Every structure is written in C-alpha cells, then in structure tokens.
Amino acid sequence: MTRRSSSVTIRDVAREAGVSVATISRYINQSARVSDDVAERIELAIEELNYVPHAAARHLATQRTRVIGLLLTNMHNDFFAPLVSGIEAVVQHQGYNLLVATHRADSHLDIQLPIGSHNTDGMIVFADSLREDDIIGLHRNGFPIVLIHRSTPDGYEIPSVTIENKDATCRLVEHLITDHGRKRILFVRGPANQEDSQWRELGYLQALENHDIPRDPQLIICGEFEREVAYREMVKFLEDSQTDFDAVFTGDDDSAIGIVNALVEAGYRVPEDISVAGFDDLRLSAFLTPPLTTVNAPTELVGRTAAEQLFDLLTGKDVDPIILLPTEIVIRRSCGCFV
Amino acid sequence: MTRRSSSVTIRDVAREAGVSVATISRYINQSARVSDDVAERIELAIEELNYVPHAAARHLATQRTRVIGLLLTNMHNDFFAPLVSGIEAVVQHQGYNLLVATHRADSHLDIQLPIGSHNTDGMIVFADSLREDDIIGLHRNGFPIVLIHRSTPDGYEIPSVTIENKDATCRLVEHLITDHGRKRILFVRGPANQEDSQWRELGYLQALENHDIPRDPQLIICGEFEREVAYREMVKFLEDSQTDFDAVFTGDDDSAIGIVNALVEAGYRVPEDISVAGFDDLRLSAFLTPPLTTVNAPTELVGRTAAEQLFDLLTGKDVDPIILLPTEIVIRRSCGCFV
DNA sequence: CCGGTTTCAGTAACCGGTTACATTATTTCA
DNA sequence: TGAAATAATGTAACCGGTTACTGAAACCGG
Known part of the structure; x- marks a missing residue:
C-alpha cells in the first residue's frame, strides 16, 4: 500500500549504525574520513541490511x-565485436557502465534518441548512426561526444577517431x-553515406590513376558492407555482365567472404584466376581459405582510443580533435602471393 | 557558483506554459488527459526551452x-554479435535501454557488480559470467533475471533459455x-565450467557408445571455445601425439576454424583426409573453405527469447521456467558430403 | 434548478542520495 | 593555559521528476 519500496536506504543504514546519513554517504564515497569506530559500525550495518546504494x-x-x-x-556484423570490446574495456576500467543502442541516421527524427544527455555522461557515435x-545539436548543448569512423563536421571541434583508409587502399x-599484373579490378563499395567506404573508393581510383x-x-558494384549483399551482387554480376575482370577489391572483409564464395561457386579459382583483397582484417580473415589479403584496421584500438578520448573530455583534459589511426597492409594468399 | 545545473527542468516548462508541473508530467507520460489548449502550450514550451526529462x-x-x-x-568472440543483436532488438522495441557489461564468475567477489538491482530493472546472464x-542472491531479492546458455540452479525457478546441445551433437x-565411416574422432572441448561444452561432450560420447x-x-583436446587456443592445441597435438584420427568434432565453430587451419598447414586435406564438424553455425561458417558442417544454434533467437522472457517477468506475466530451443544439423562440405 | 459525476488542473510530499554549512570535540602551539 | 586550527559528525536543503490528494468548473439527468 505504501509507496515506499522494499529496498533499504541510506537512512536505514544510518539508523542501524547510529550515525547520520551524511556520514554514511561520506564513508561510502570516501569523500571524507570517518573514525575507525564509526567505519566499523557502518560496515557492519551495510552488511547486516544488505544495503546497495540507489x-x-x-x-x-x-x-x-x-x-x-x-x-x-x-550489431550483427562481426566488425562490431572488437569495437565494443575495446570500448567496454576502458569503460569498465573507469568504473563506468556502457549503454549500447542502435540507430539509423535516417530514422524518424522526432522520436527521442535512446541515449543522450538525459541518461549518459557522454557518448560515442559510430559512422552514420546519427544525423x-x-x-551538432548535442555538442552545442555541451554534451561530450566522440565520433568514430566519421570525421568532425566542418566548423566544429568534436573529437573523432578514424582510420587511414585511402592510402592503404591505394597501396593494396x-x-x-604491380605485383600480380592485375588491370581489371572490380571494386565492391559499401554504403554510399559511410565515410570509410568513400575514402576506400578514392584510394582505389587513385591506384588506377597512378598506373594509367x-x-x-x-x-564498381555495391556490397553495402554486408556479406550476403556482396554475394548476391557478385552472382548477379557474373551472370549479367560481359565485363571481364581479374581481381576484386572489396571495401570490407565481410563482403570479401561473400565475393570469394560467389567466385568459387562460379568455377573461378582464387587467387589463380582472380585475386581478391579486402579491408578490415576481421579476426576470421586469416583463417579463410585462401587466407585473405587485406588492410588491418585496428578496430579494437579505435574503440579503446575513442573511449579514452571521451574520458579525457569528461575530466576536462586536453583532447586531440582528430585522431587518425594507422592501418597496415596484410599480404596473405588471396591476392596471389605465397606467404 | 550555484549548484543548479544549466539544464531546463520541468518547473521551467511549467512556468513557460503557465501550468503546474503535475500537468507537464501528465502530458509527457500520457498518464492523464490535458485540454487541447494546455497541451498546445506545453508542446510549445518544451520546444522553446528544448526540454529533455531528466x-x-x-x-x-x-x-x-x-x-x-x-x-x-x-565480447570479442563473433558468437556474441547476433546474441546482443537479438536482445537489443527487443529491448529497443520495448522502449528500454541496454546496459552491457563483462564479468567473470571467478573474479573478486566483494567488488560491486557492474549491473544489478541498483541500476537496471532486470538482467540477462550469460553462461558462467556470474557465480x-x-x-541466487539477486533472485532471492526479487530481482528479475533470465539465464542464457545456462540452466536454472536446482531448487530455484529462474527462467533460462538454452539450446539443445547433446542430441544434435550426437547425431552429427x-x-x-555412419555416412563417412569415421571411427577415430577427435573432440575439441570448450571451457570446463560451461554447460554447452559439457553437453556437447556428452553428445559426442553418446554417439561413440551408440556405435560401440x-x-x-x-x-579429447581443449580449445576453450577460442580459435587461437584451438589452433595451438591442434598444432601441438599433431606434433606430439602418435594417436591417429580421421575426423574432428569441435564444440564450437570458432575453434573449427583454427582446427582446419592447423590441419591444412600440416598437409591434411579437409574433408578428404579428415572430416571436420563444429557447433554454432556462425555467420561465417557457410563461407569457409570448405563450408563447415555444423549445428545451427539459433543465437539471435536465444537473445530475442531471453529478452522477451525478461519483459514478461517485468510485467508479471507467466514465464516458462525453461526454454530449450531446438538446434539443427547443417551438412556442408567439411564433413565430406557433397552439397 | 440541484445534487452527483466527470474532467481538468494545482499543491506538496515523496523517491534516496549528496553536500554546504553548522556544531562539537580534540589538538596544536605560542 | 587558552585561542586557534583541525577533525569528526549532524542538519537539512537540494537534485528533478511523479503522484496522492484536493478543489473548481463543467456536465448531466430528473
């Protein structure tokens, strides 16, 4: 009948220990010394009542x-596991909790965001999950934000953690x-509005240009950074197109898996007939057959770094406005190399 | 100087709209009708002040x-992506938020749990993440819990969502x-204290027994449900052991990847020389070369179901104490079949 | 026209902590 | 020895919502 919840409060503990609530609070938060005698009584009372702060x-x-x-x-792409893992590690280390939500930038704008200043101290925003x-609106209100896999909007200083896409792609x-004599290279692009995908496409075009x-x-076909989509598009390409090609570069490893599968099913040998290379270096890429030549993206490090940036922001420390993490080409078998 | 935060409160909105805070609250929560006139003024005031409830x-x-x-x-194993994804979908649909934390059952007991009755309305506990x-302690306090990939402790009625492990393993x-004439089957087990692993081992033993x-x-070697561990153990086994074998069944697909890799490196052909089969049917398993014969575990469904169970619990609905989701054998190429 | 509903809105007590300020006891040191 | 500094604790006003209770106006049937 009473509205009072069954949970034990700080006042119960205070009564049990024979001290004031302020003292309990100070003891729990270590915000001021309490005498040993009192500390002991508080400890006992907490134990006794099974008190958990609200x-x-x-x-x-x-x-x-x-x-x-x-x-x-x-959340379903394997790419996210190390990302979340890296973030979680830092968050946990700082004694914080992690609230995870998915959202599409294009969704109904008037609905309340699942996370924001109302229930978190700061947030990490991935790519195009937010318009x-x-x-900008959140940032203007002073809400700490760190962007990952997305650059800072012009004119704002919102810290961002991204990876080097174009140059690595170009070199790969x-x-x-140069090393495999491929000239007709199919590019499998990702979502149009995702920066990573755009940069990788630029890197691809740059390489072509460099070699006339x-x-x-x-x-160029569209794989949406989704294995199944890439698979379907590749199958369709093989059926419909007369265009010949001798290599495939996919903007992400996940698509590369679908691509290789489609190729093998169509009777091509990888890498003998067709060289394949991807981007991300997912945990599984080294274990594919053939092992996938790709670009290593330090995904867990991106997560870790972004989280650290965010905590710097929260503690008022100086924060690098832009962090561009290096990527590294990983040569394996799928391009044609013997390693 | 003042402690008052810069954020606008319900009282500001009340003043702006010329009504009481109770009315604002009722309007926002739709907990009672307000006149159209008032509703409009409130809407305006909220817009004007950019109010977000605390x-x-x-x-x-x-x-x-x-x-x-x-x-x-x-969080780093690919297995978790669909699990979290499934949970997140339901949680979002219910207008709730999802707090994710990692924890090991064996860690220091006296430290406060990252999640619990103090900051969530209920929780989903995976396997041996909690002692x-x-x-039992949380459950006794009336805190809603749903277990996944773990059965209810004896004598308690804590809802659990698990999958059928033993029978499917046995049949695979x-x-x-029977279909490939294998008789010397290596089993790669997972963590000793994880139920899934235990049941799968029982299924394996059952199959042997059924065929004398x-x-x-x-x-039997130990892969810990970790690709790298399985790889290392397999390499070691191949070097050290004189025991011959003609098939490998791994308790999880992740390990199977490492196993296949070790086998191929050692010059074995899969499946011609050695049949390989796993368990989980990870998203990538179909795309491996050879495609992996495995048991499909409805991981996303486990997540979704557990979340639904939890919400039933929260809303006082009847809850099935035990849900055992069916699994299904998926025959691909790695066992030796032509599909 | 009148008592009884129904509808809409306001007042203020609460939820369970934190912390500014006040108070008392204990040192410290000239 | 006594004034001042220090340490340990208590009191009560917050934080920003929700909601039980109350009151006023509108409505309704007879």
Missing part, C-alpha cells in the same frame, strides 16, 4: 550517471597491379 | 530505470561415423 538517487544528486553511451548502426545536425590495389588504368564504372 | 529523477520517482542489463563473459550464489557425430566405438581420452 543509482538513480545518486545520479540525481550528483548530476552524473557514470554511464557512457555507444550508438551503432547495427549531422543531431550531433597497387600491389594487385582507365576507370570503368562497370567495375 | 532520466535519473524519473527513475528515482518511479523506481524503474527502463534499463535492462546484459552480463557476458567477454551461482550471486545469481553419428553422421561422421571405445572412447579414447587421447582423442
């Missing part, structure tokens, strides 16, 4: 949630050209 | 957080025996 009450009083948010576009004006495609290979729009 | 204050007043917790052992007495191993094949302790 998070919401604490958040309300302190105006901090000790929670940080992570906004992703989806630019929403990001050049590897296909004319670009052929026929040689 | 989550902690709301939680404190309602004694609900609208957050559910997910406790995992780690049995901690689970029998497939290796003597069990050989030499033919």
Whole structure:
C-alpha cells in the first residue's frame, strides 16, 4: 500500500549504525574520513541490511550517471565485436557502465534518441548512426561526444577517431597491379553515406590513376558492407555482365567472404584466376581459405582510443580533435602471393 | 557558483506554459488527459526551452530505470554479435535501454557488480559470467533475471533459455561415423565450467557408445571455445601425439576454424583426409573453405527469447521456467558430403 | 434548478542520495 | 593555559521528476 519500496536506504543504514546519513554517504564515497569506530559500525550495518546504494538517487544528486553511451548502426556484423570490446574495456576500467543502442541516421527524427544527455555522461557515435545536425545539436548543448569512423563536421571541434583508409587502399590495389599484373579490378563499395567506404573508393581510383588504368564504372558494384549483399551482387554480376575482370577489391572483409564464395561457386579459382583483397582484417580473415589479403584496421584500438578520448573530455583534459589511426597492409594468399 | 545545473527542468516548462508541473508530467507520460489548449502550450514550451526529462529523477520517482542489463563473459568472440543483436532488438522495441557489461564468475567477489538491482530493472546472464550464489542472491531479492546458455540452479525457478546441445551433437557425430565411416574422432572441448561444452561432450560420447566405438581420452583436446587456443592445441597435438584420427568434432565453430587451419598447414586435406564438424553455425561458417558442417544454434533467437522472457517477468506475466530451443544439423562440405 | 459525476488542473510530499554549512570535540602551539 | 586550527559528525536543503490528494468548473439527468 505504501509507496515506499522494499529496498533499504541510506537512512536505514544510518539508523542501524547510529550515525547520520551524511556520514554514511561520506564513508561510502570516501569523500571524507570517518573514525575507525564509526567505519566499523557502518560496515557492519551495510552488511547486516544488505544495503546497495540507489543509482538513480545518486545520479540525481550528483548530476552524473557514470554511464557512457555507444550508438551503432547495427550489431550483427562481426566488425562490431572488437569495437565494443575495446570500448567496454576502458569503460569498465573507469568504473563506468556502457549503454549500447542502435540507430539509423535516417530514422524518424522526432522520436527521442535512446541515449543522450538525459541518461549518459557522454557518448560515442559510430559512422552514420546519427544525423549531422543531431550531433551538432548535442555538442552545442555541451554534451561530450566522440565520433568514430566519421570525421568532425566542418566548423566544429568534436573529437573523432578514424582510420587511414585511402592510402592503404591505394597501396593494396597497387600491389594487385604491380605485383600480380592485375588491370581489371572490380571494386565492391559499401554504403554510399559511410565515410570509410568513400575514402576506400578514392584510394582505389587513385591506384588506377597512378598506373594509367582507365576507370570503368562497370567495375564498381555495391556490397553495402554486408556479406550476403556482396554475394548476391557478385552472382548477379557474373551472370549479367560481359565485363571481364581479374581481381576484386572489396571495401570490407565481410563482403570479401561473400565475393570469394560467389567466385568459387562460379568455377573461378582464387587467387589463380582472380585475386581478391579486402579491408578490415576481421579476426576470421586469416583463417579463410585462401587466407585473405587485406588492410588491418585496428578496430579494437579505435574503440579503446575513442573511449579514452571521451574520458579525457569528461575530466576536462586536453583532447586531440582528430585522431587518425594507422592501418597496415596484410599480404596473405588471396591476392596471389605465397606467404 | 550555484549548484543548479544549466539544464531546463520541468518547473521551467511549467512556468513557460503557465501550468503546474503535475500537468507537464501528465502530458509527457500520457498518464492523464490535458485540454487541447494546455497541451498546445506545453508542446510549445518544451520546444522553446528544448526540454529533455531528466532520466535519473524519473527513475528515482518511479523506481524503474527502463534499463535492462546484459552480463557476458567477454565480447570479442563473433558468437556474441547476433546474441546482443537479438536482445537489443527487443529491448529497443520495448522502449528500454541496454546496459552491457563483462564479468567473470571467478573474479573478486566483494567488488560491486557492474549491473544489478541498483541500476537496471532486470538482467540477462550469460553462461558462467556470474557465480551461482550471486545469481541466487539477486533472485532471492526479487530481482528479475533470465539465464542464457545456462540452466536454472536446482531448487530455484529462474527462467533460462538454452539450446539443445547433446542430441544434435550426437547425431552429427553419428553422421561422421555412419555416412563417412569415421571411427577415430577427435573432440575439441570448450571451457570446463560451461554447460554447452559439457553437453556437447556428452553428445559426442553418446554417439561413440551408440556405435560401440571405445572412447579414447587421447582423442579429447581443449580449445576453450577460442580459435587461437584451438589452433595451438591442434598444432601441438599433431606434433606430439602418435594417436591417429580421421575426423574432428569441435564444440564450437570458432575453434573449427583454427582446427582446419592447423590441419591444412600440416598437409591434411579437409574433408578428404579428415572430416571436420563444429557447433554454432556462425555467420561465417557457410563461407569457409570448405563450408563447415555444423549445428545451427539459433543465437539471435536465444537473445530475442531471453529478452522477451525478461519483459514478461517485468510485467508479471507467466514465464516458462525453461526454454530449450531446438538446434539443427547443417551438412556442408567439411564433413565430406557433397552439397 | 440541484445534487452527483466527470474532467481538468494545482499543491506538496515523496523517491534516496549528496553536500554546504553548522556544531562539537580534540589538538596544536605560542 | 587558552585561542586557534583541525577533525569528526549532524542538519537539512537540494537534485528533478511523479503522484496522492484536493478543489473548481463543467456536465448531466430528473
């Protein structure tokens, strides 16, 4: 009948220990010394009553949630496991909690964001999980944000952690050209509005240009960074297109898997007939048959770095506005090399 | 100087709209009708002031957080992506948020759990991420819990969502025996204290027994459900052991990848020389070369189901104490079949 | 026209912590 | 020895919502 919840509060503990609530609070938060005698009684009372502080009450009083948010576009791609893992490690180390949500930038704008200043102390925003004006809006309100796999909007200083895409892609495609003599290289692009995908496409085009290979729009198909989509598109390409090709560069490893599968099913040998290279270096890429030549993206490090940036932001430390993490070409078998 | 945060509160909105805070609250929560006139003024005031309700204050007043917790052992294995994805979908659909944390059952017990009754309305506990007495303790306090990949402790009615392990394993191993004539089947087990691993081992042993094949302790190695560990152990086995074998069944697909890799490196052909089969049917398993014969575990469904169970628990609905989701054998190429 | 509902809105007590300020006891040191 | 500094604790006002209770106006049937 009474509204009082069954949970034991700080006042119960205070009564049990024979001290004031302030003292309990100070003891718990170590915010001031308490005498040994009192400390012991408090310890006992807490034990006795099985007291657990009420998070919401604490958040309300302190105006901090000790929670940080992570906004992703989806969670089912294997790419996200190390990303979340890296973030989680830092968050846990800092004694914070991690709130995870998925959201698409294009979704109904008027609905309330699952995470934001109302329930987290700061957030990490992945790629195009949030519209630019929403990001700016939050930032303008002083809400700490770190962007990953997405650059800072012009004119704003929102820290961002990205990886080097273009140059590595260019060098890897050049590897296909110079070391394996490939000239007709199919490019499998990702989502149009995702920066990683755009940079990788630029790197691909750059490599062609560097070697005076004319670009052929026929040689670009769209895999959406999704294995199944890439597989389907590749099958369709093999059936419909008369365009011949001798290599495939995919903007992501996940697609590369689908591509290789489609190729093998169609009777091509990888890498003898067709060289294949990807981007990401997923945990599984080394174990594929043939092992996938790719670009290593330090995904867990991206997560870790972004989380650290965010905590620097929260503690008022200086924060690098832009962090560009290096990537590294990983030569394996799928391009044609013997390793 | 003042402690007052810069954020706008419900009282500001009330003043702006010329009504009381109660009315604002009622309007926002749709907990009672307000006249159209008032509704419009409130809407305007909220817009004008850019008001966002303070989550902690709301939680404190309602004694609900609208957050559910997910406790995992780690996050880096690809297995977790669909699991989390499934949970997240339901949680989002219910208008809740998802708090994710990792924890090991064996870690220092006295440290406060990252999630629990203090900051979530309920939680989903994966396998051995939490000690049995901690689970029971929380449950005794009336905290809603759903277990996944772990059965209910004896004598308690904590809902659990698990998958059928033993029978499917048995049948798959029998497939290796009867359809491919394998008799010396290596088993790669997972963590000793994980139930899935235990059941799969029982299924393996059952299959041997059904076909009068003597069990050989030499033919069991430990892969810990980790690709790299399985790889290393397999390499070691190939170097050290004189024991011959003609098939490998691994308790999980992740290990199977490492196993195949070790076998291929050692000059074996899969499946011509050695049949390989796994368990899980990870997204990538179909794309491996050769495609992996395995048992399909409905991992996303496990997540979805567990989340639904938890919400039933939260809303006082009847909850199945035990849900055992069916698994299905998936025959591909790695066992030796032509598909 | 009148008592009884129904509808809409306001007042203020609460949720369970934190912390500024006040108070008392204990040292410290000239 | 006594004034000042220090240490340990208590009191009560917050934090920003929700909601039980109350009151006023509108509505309704007879």
